[in-house]
Amino acid sequence: MDEKRSNCEKVEEEEVERVVEEAKELQEAAATLINRTSSEEQSLRQRALSLDSNIRRLRSLLHSSISSTNNLLRFDSKLADKLEEDLQKAQCLIYDGDASAFLPSKAQGAFVKMFIGPINVRASRKDVQLKVKEEYNSYRDRTALLFLLFPSTLLILRSWIWDGCLPAFPVQLYQAWxxxxxxxLALRENILRINGSDIRP
Incomplete structure (x- = not known):
């Protein structure tokens, strides 16, 4: 009996040690992945910033050469238009694509800061941005139904139960809602705008 108990204890002790070792290995693997990811992210961030500054520099150079009075520095207008269009495409790829997550985030509006504080609400991945937009549309659709039902209910109750007079509490409840x-809606619209949506709050 004691021998069985001793064997069970050994087995349990070995399993516990194995689990502890696996936890340590998992922790090390996670730390390595996070370090590698953060270094890759930093590299991408530097590339995005460098490319953004190059686009700005080239655009400035192009505008100065277009307005230059020196004929040697002037571009042909067709070439200048093509170059400007190409720079615009490159800038759109950076600002509207996945690379925008590596650029400094746009300043949040005062409205968002006032309600949620200095939290970064910028989604770094496109699928998250789309999910935020879908959630906004879903919220807006759900509340549109309530927007119609709430005052209709108040009007029906006024005529059937309250004898043509609205009590203060239901009206205040409606106003609070x-x-x-x-x-x-305003918070969600501002967050959408921060994430690159063209919605106007």
Missing amino acids: LLFLYTG
């Missing part, structure tokens, strides 16, 4: 609704 409207405040919540518009604040929520």
